[in-house]
Amino acid sequence: MRRWDSDPGLRQLVTEHRAGVIGRREFLARLGATTAGAAAASLVGGARPARAQKKITVTMWDTEPNPATRAAVKAIVEDFHKVHKDIEIQAEGMGWSDMDRKLQAAMAAKSPPTASHTQTYVVTSFRAKGLIEPIDDLVKAIGEDRIFPSVLRWLKYPDGKYWGLTHAWGADNLGGRGDYLAGTGVDPRSWKTWNDWLRDLPKLTKAPQYYGVSLAGIPFFVNEDVYMWTGSNGGSLFDDKGNPALESPQVLGMLEFWKKVKPSLPPGWASHDYLETLSAWATGKTSQVYMWGRTAGYIDQYAPPDKRNPEIFQMWPKTIGPMGKAPLTQFDNEPWVFYADAPKEEKAAAKEFLKFFFKKENYRRYCDSVPVHLLSIFKEDFQDPAYMGHPERKRWKPWLDAQLKWVEIGRAHPLLVCNPQDMLVPWIGDVAAAPILADMVMAVVERGKDPKVAAKEASDKISRDIIGKAKS
Amino acid sequence: MSVRADTLVAVPGRVSRRRREALTGIGLLLPSVALVLAFTIFPVGYNVWLGFYAKHSLRATSAWVGLGNYTQILADPDFWRSVWLATVYAVMSTALQIVVGVAGALILHRRFAGCDFLRGVALFPYMIPTVIAVFVWRWLMNDLYGVIPYVLGALRIPGMPEAWLTHSTIMWVLIVLSVWTFFPFVLVNVLARLQTIPLELYDAARVDGASTVRQFVHITLPQLRNVLLIVLLLRGIWMFTKFDVPWLLGFGGGAGEAIRTLPVFTYQRSFTYYQAGMGAALSNVMLALLLMAVTIYFVAFPPEADETDG
Numbered sequence: 001m002r003r004w005d006s007d008p009g010l011r012q013l014v015t016e017h018r019a020g021v022i023g024r025r026e027f028l029a030r031l032g033a034t035t036a037g038a039a040a041a042s043l044v045g046g047a048r049p050a051r052a053q054k055k056i057t058v059t060m061w062d063t064e065p066n067p068a069t070r071a072a073v074k075a076i077v078e079d080f081h082k083v084h085k086d087i088e089i090q091a092e093g094m095g096w097s098d099m100d101r102k103l104q105a106a107m108a109a110k111s112p113p114t115a116s117h118t119q120t121y122v123v124t125s126f127r128a129k130g131l132i133e134p135i136d137d138l139v140k141a142i143g144e145d146r147i148f149p150s151v152l153r154w155l156k157y158p159d160g161k162y163w164g165l166t167h168a169w170g171a172d173n174l175g176g177r178g179d180y181l182a183g184t185g186v187d188p189r190s191w192k193t194w195n196d197w198l199r200d201l202p203k204l205t206k207a208p209q210y211y212g213v214s215l216a217g218i219p220f221f222v223n224e225d226v227y228m229w230t231g232s233n234g235g236s237l238f239d240d241k242g243n244p245a246l247e248s249p250q251v252l253g254m255l256e257f258w259k260k261v262k263p264s265l266p267p268g269w270a271s272h273d274y275l276e277t278l279s280a281w282a283t284g285k286t287s288q289v290y291m292w293g294r295t296a297g298y299i300d301q302y303a304p305p306d307k308r309n310p311e312i313f314q315m316w317p318k319t320i321g322p323m324g325k326a327p328l329t330q331f332d333n334e335p336w337v338f339y340a341d342a343p344k345e346e347k348a349a350a351k352e353f354l355k356f357f358f359k360k361e362n363y364r365r366y367c368d369s370v371p372v373h374l375l376s377i378f379k380e381d382f383q384d385p386a387y388m389g390h391p392e393r394k395r396w397k398p399w400l401d402a403q404l405k406w407v408e409i410g411r412a413h414p415l416l417v418c419n420p421q422d423m424l425v426p427w428i429g430d431v432a433a434a435p436i437l438a439d440m441v442m443a444v445v446e447r448g449k450d451p452k453v454a455a456k457e458a459s460d461k462i463s464r465d466i467i468g469k470a471k472s
Numbered sequence: 473m474s475v476r477a478d479t480l481v482a483v484p485g486r487v488s489r490r491r492r493e494a495l496t497g498i499g500l501l502l503p504s505v506a507l508v509l510a511f512t513i514f515p516v517g518y519n520v521w522l523g524f525y526a527k528h529s530l531r532a533t534s535a536w537v538g539l540g541n542y543t544q545i546l547a548d549p550d551f552w553r554s555v556w557l558a559t560v561y562a563v564m565s566t567a568l569q570i571v572v573g574v575a576g577a578l579i580l581h582r583r584f585a586g587c588d589f590l591r592g593v594a595l596f597p598y599m600i601p602t603v604i605a606v607f608v609w610r611w612l613m614n615d616l617y618g619v620i621p622y623v624l625g626a627l628r629i630p631g632m633p634e635a636w637l638t639h640s641t642i643m644w645v646l647i648v649l650s651v652w653t654f655f656p657f658v659l660v661n662v663l664a665r666l667q668t669i670p671l672e673l674y675d676a677a678r679v680d681g682a683s684t685v686r687q688f689v690h691i692t693l694p695q696l697r698n699v700l701l702i703v704l705l706l707r708g709i710w711m712f713t714k715f716d717v718p719w720l721l722g723f724g725g726g727a728g729e730a731i732r733t734l735p736v737f738t739y740q741r742s743f744t745y746y747q748a749g750m751g752a753a754l755s756n757v758m759l760a761l762l763l764m765a766v767t768i769y770f771v772a773f774p775p776e777a778d779e780t781d782g
Contacts (some may be wrong), residue, residue, distance in 0.1 A: 104743060107530045129531060208625075208634075217726030268615030268635030270727035271642065276614070285616045433744045435725040442729050446639050465745055469526060 056349045057088045061102065061116040062167070063334060065093040068369040076362045080353055087349045100433070107131060112339035114346040115354075120154050120333055120414035123164045125429030127157065132337045134161035138351045142358045146378045150407040151333050154414050154423060164335025165354070168367060168374035171406040172228070172330035173399070175281060175291045176316035179307065180204055188316040194232075194257055197319045201264040204287035212264025214277035214286035219438035221274045224330055224415060225290070226437045229254040231328030231418035233321025237437070238418075242425040244462040246440065246455040250323050255444045255451035257321065262445050270446055281313070288316065292332060293373035293403065296396050309395070315402040331412035333377075372396045375403065430466045516759075522752035529746040541753035551754070554737035555761070560643065561733055562712040565650040569707055570700065572651055573658025578692075580659070581666045591663075598656035606720040609649045613637050637721075639730045646721055646731050650711065658703050665699040666692070701773050708769075709762055715739060734758055 235250020722728020742751025
């Protein structure tokens with residue numbers, strides 16, 4: 001839409017009115033005449049139809065609120081506006097919990113954003129409820145063949161369609177303090193099984209100075225350990241029909257394992273949130289932590305300057321449970337999804353924006369805003385010296401390599417997905433959001449309940465409160 | 473005084489003036505009525521209506537389940553546990569707020585050097601945004617970095633826990649934190665009332681040889697009765713329905729499981745289980761519980777006229 005000040009006549013009129021040269025009555029009379037004239041001129045002059053001139057406003061919510069990423073997104077949006085003057089992108093970054101609440105309110109009111117980030121497992125829940133729509137055209141336009149197969153596989157469903165597009169990926173790793181190994185005789189490279197790890201945990205604990213490992217006690221993060229350890233023990237949280245499989249030997253084994261880990265945890269672990277575990281590792285209060293690439297920022301913020309390097313903050317191997325064959329880790333491949341209730345023209349405009357966003361020069365700015373955490377979805381970038389040569393990526397190369405290894409061996413799965421078929425469980429997102437799994441762990445580890453009893457209670461709750469409601 | 477005959481017959485002009493005045497009055501009331509309807513009656517009514525439906529929070533559709541939500545609530549042990557936790561929290565924190573608030577008011581009622589400064593400072597905890605107060609306490613009590621566990625550990629007091637934000641102790645932290653945050657409300661109300669008690673009452677008691685304790689029991693407390701009852705009622709309701717403090721301290725899980733009070737439980741049903749209908753039913757139950765408690769309260773403590781008023 002044209003602005004009023006682009007018309008010289010209108011501009012002159014407003015200037016005269018503001019300066020007091022003409023009164024209100026005369027201003028209004030001349031304004032009517034001027035705008036009528038302009039309208040007539042536009043008809044005669046073959047101006048674009050009013051419909052084509054209407055600016056399309058697109059609302060896009062993402063979950064990268066940190067200032068560096070916001071600045072990158074803002075710059076990309078501004079550049080997009082320069083070439084698409086008919087589209088207004090309103091990109092808003094927010095934390096996960098804010099996004100969850102805002103989405104709930106917006107969807108209940110049938111007024112969702114045009115597109116947003118979400119968790120991978122949520123795609124399944126949204127898809128099952130008819131809340132989102134496939135975006136094959138977008139994935140193909142950006143270059144299906146260029147994207148890591150491990151990234152794409154989680155968003156392609158049995159109908160052969162892509163229901164989301166990952167904005168950037170990362171893999172969870174076990175971080176360990178190299179400086180705490182001295183004199184312990186511990187060699188983390190030799191770890192293969194849970195027993196190996198449990199054997200060495202006490203040697204890496206020197207309470208109250210530091211503890212063997214930090215885990216977060218907040219439900220969302222407890223869920224992460226529940227499924228990663230269950231998956232590493234060869235099990236799953238769901239059976240073939242999507243019913244809870246919490247009474248399986250693999251899940252019960254995971255609960256018994258957690259009890260054995262507990263003596264090496266900080267005494268207040270059950271109230272720690274995820275960021276507290278990262279700062280505990282950075283400041284030396286814990287030997288090990290489950291972490292993402294973003295942790296590099298915490299190290300630079302909290303660790304002593306002479307220790308801010310991958311020789312001190314090392315990547316250690318994740319181990320396998322007695323019933324498992326390979327360790328499992330969490331895959332962070334949050335995708336863009338498009339909402340079914342959003343207007344068509346907005347969705348088309350949002351796709352235009354994402355095509356622009358994923359162009360090399362733009363996407364690089366985005367990834368470089370958190371270089372070791374927002375990893376590129378394009379395979380070619382990891383062969384590109386310019387991408388790999390970023391100072392932060394060079395500095396934390398062992399972390400990058402550790403993440404790539406998970407993608408290569410295909411053992412990085414989205415939250416709660418132990419087996420690929422779990423991605424099709426329609427209530428997987430609801431189970432992830434509820435505190436049921438965390439309550440099960442707390443009942444066993446903190447309140448001494450028999451794992452079988454706790455697992456049965458949790459199983460019943462999922463069947464009654466989530467699956468029962470979904471089916472009804 | 474004589475009455476003129478024309479005042480006894482209906483005068484059209486006067487009737488229409490009365491009607492005009494009545495219409496003006498109604499017109500002036502309408503905005504308030506509309507606001508009350510829109511922001512109080514409608515939400516409560518909608519919530520009652522929603523309680524009879526199974527509604528997923530993400531969907532615009534819903535299904536009628538009648539009393540299904542209520543029967544499920546009453547059969548759920550987690551619900552009864554949350555009612556118990558909310559009751560423990562409300563009773564303990566309200567009682568301690570009143571004890572600390574009254575004690576503080578009695579101290580600040582006296583004139584001494586720095587009294588005015590202390591009166592201002594005493595309000596600080598109540599003025600701090602809740603989220604900041606709770607996060608400050610989370611750090612103070614943190615087992616790895618917290619000042620309080622460090623000091624208590626250094627004192628080597630037997631039986632002192634290693635960590636405070638755990639299943640067995642987090643309720644105590646919640647109560648102490650809430651007392652610290654909200655006692656100024658009691659203090660301000662009691663202090664205001666203390667300053668209006670006639671000094672002659674104390675003079676007469678002293679002449680009769682009453683000790684300080686007897687003066688407190690026989691003069692101060694009866695004079696404070698009405699304000700204390702109001703404070704007890706308001707703080708009791710507010711603590712029973714308090715959501716932000718227990719949520720921010722425990723996030724509804726982990727050790728926070730031990731402070732999953734009824735409002736937190738209700739919130740989780742609505743926004744983490746995505747059961748909007750169940751959440752609405754729980755809110756209605758909470759309202760009913762409060763109405764019952766308030767009714768019992770008014771039967772036990774009927775309002776009476778202030779002794780100094782008459």
